[in-house]
Amino acid sequence: MNRIKAISFVGALAIICISSWLWCHAQSQRLEDRLASVREVAGNAEQVMSLRGREQRASLGERPKQDLIARVNATLTAVGIPRNVVSGVTTEADGSAPLPASRPSGGVSLPGEVRGQAMRVAFKGIQPGQLGAFLERWRETQALWTPTSIEISRSSAKSPAPEVERFDASIVLSVIYLSPAQPATRG
Amino acid sequence: MNSTVPIDRLFWAIVEAPPRGRRWRSAEIAALAEELIPASVEALHIVERRLRDGRTVVCAIEIEELRSRCSGLLELIPEEVPDLVRARVDEPLDPRRFDLLVGDFTPPEVMRAKRRLTVAVASIAALLTIALAAGFVVRGMAARRALETVDARRSEIVGAVIAQGASGTQSVLPPELHLIAELRELSSTRSSTLPRLDDPSSMASSVFGAWPRGVNARLDRAKVAPNSVSLEGWAEDSGDAQRIADALGALPGVRLEPPQVRAGSDGVTFTILLSPSSGGRWEVP
Numbered sequence: 001m002n003r004i005k006a007i008s009f010v011g012a013l014a015i016i017c018i019s020s021w022l023w024c025h026a027q028s029q030r031l032e033d034r035l036a037s038v039r040e041v042a043g044n045a046e047q048v049m050s051l052r053g054r055e056q057r058a059s060l061g062e063r064p065k066q067d068l069i070a071r072v073n074a075t076l077t078a079v080g081i082p083r084n085v086v087s088g089v090t091t092e093a094d095g096s097a098p099l100p101a102s103r104p105s106g107g108v109s110l111p112g113e114v115r116g117q118a119m120r121v122a123f124k125g126i127q128p129g130q131l132g133a134f135l136e137r138w139r140e141t142q143a144l145w146t147p148t149s150i151e152i153s154r155s156s157a158k159s160p161a162p163e164v165e166r167f168d169a170s171i172v173l174s175v176i177y178l179s180p181a182q183p184a185t186r187g
Numbered sequence: 188m189n190s191t192v193p194i195d196r197l198f199w200a201i202v203e204a205p206p207r208g209r210r211w212r213s214a215e216i217a218a219l220a221e222e223l224i225p226a227s228v229e230a231l232h233i234v235e236r237r238l239r240d241g242r243t244v245v246c247a248i249e250i251e252e253l254r255s256r257c258s259g260l261l262e263l264i265p266e267e268v269p270d271l272v273r274a275r276v277d278e279p280l281d282p283r284r285f286d287l288l289v290g291d292f293t294p295p296e297v298m299r300a301k302r303r304l305t306v307a308v309a310s311i312a313a314l315l316t317i318a319l320a321a322g323f324v325v326r327g328m329a330a331r332r333a334l335e336t337v338d339a340r341r342s343e344i345v346g347a348v349i350a351q352g353a354s355g356t357q358s359v360l361p362p363e364l365h366l367i368a369e370l371r372e373l374s375s376t377r378s379s380t381l382p383r384l385d386d387p388s389s390m391a392s393s394v395f396g397a398w399p400r401g402v403n404a405r406l407d408r409a410k411v412a413p414n415s416v417s418l419e420g421w422a423e424d425s426g427d428a429q430r431i432a433d434a435l436g437a438l439p440g441v442r443l444e445p446p447q448v449r450a451g452s453d454g455v456t457f458t459i460l461l462s463p464s465s466g467g468r469w470e471v472p
Contacts, residue, residue, distance in 0.1 A: 051373035
């Protein structure tokens with residue numbers, strides 16, 4: 001009987017000891033996990049901050065035409081050129097943007113296929129200085145859309161001020177975008 | 188308060204070691220001793236001591252005999268261990284190992300002392316356990332408090348980063364998922380491994396900036412591409428056209444193709460072609 005009592009007593013003490021240790025251990029483990037998670041979040045935050053400071057090189061998915069029109073209009077407004085100089089925005093064939101030879105290096109996984117999209121913006125009766133200002137402003141503010149071709153020709157339209165040179169211009173603006181990877185089809 | 192029992196009042200036996208190294212139980216010892224001791228085991232008080240070789244030395248006394256001798260004693264031991272027993276064991280046997288006042292015959296003073304000792308040991312063990320458990324609990328609670336601080340810090344970090352990049356639209360994602368989604372998007376769209384598109388607008392600016400002053404000429408058409416510039420225009424004479432070509436050909440990183448000059452009715456028309464001298468892309472001045 002005494003032995004049973006002693007065993008029960010020791011058992012009770014052991015249960016108290018073990019259960020408190022287990023609880024403490026569980027809390028410490030939770031803290032460790034949470035600290036690891038905070039370290040990960042801090043790392044992600046640091047990466048986000050660093051990446052935000054970098055130039056955007058590609059778009060996620062194809063850009064809508066309206067996006068480009070809005071950007072062109074904003075830039076024209078910023079440099080004080082009337083919006084009516086834009087005579088049209090046309091889509092060049094998707095995927096036809098001139099991708100340079102420097103393709104993504106091996107081992108780097110991107111979430112999709114790298115493709116190019118190009119749109120042609122036509123200006124009518126624009127002055128060379130205005131075109132220069134537009135391009136300069138565009139380069140400063142619209143890193144995503146790159147002018148890949150610029151064509152100008154003397155404007156045939158009658159100018160209200162004949163001494164001012166006016167040109168018709170056509171700028172191809174291109175963007176690299178990541179197209180979602182297509183699932184393999186059965187042949 | 189100690190006394191001895193003459194050896195002629197005691198029964199002695201040696202029980203062989205049990206199989207597979209286990210210990211004999213008291214009941215088993217009694218049963219085995221019954222075969223060796225010429226007395227009824229129910230009438231005996233048995234004390235056994237295990238030897239190093241696994242055998243057990245049994246010392247027994249008749250209960251009535253023990254009752255008559257134990258009064259007021261704290262210890263009652265055999266006078267000596269018989270030679271017969273000594274001769275059969277390989278270790279010295281101290282008669283004190285065979286104190287007969289054990290079990291039902293334990294003296295009340297010894298019982299009380301044992302009980303006090305037991306209570307003391309149990310109390311110390313309980314106190315130590317409580318102290319240990321309290322330590323664990325305190326540590327665990329500190330971890331929980333730290334957990335709250337860590338959670339607050341994490342929310343603070345995420346909130347600050349999201350607020351800094353807020354574009355005005357409210358994300359439907361929880362803040363941490365929003366951060367991960369933004370990281371994925373930024374990693375994809377701002378990766379330094381993405382190809383770069385060649386921007387010829389700097390080259391266009393250089394070309395138009397290098398147009399020589401004082402020439403009687405006009406530009407009619409121009410096309411600036413990542414790997415070529417073509418200019419068409421009119422000049423009063425071929426000398427002006429050549430001066431334009433020379434000025435543009437002097438730009439760094441530019442290769443001038445021989446200009447094409449055609450005579451017209453009121454001057455000349457010209458076509459000037461420029462290409463990167465490195466053969467690839469423009470070296471932006």
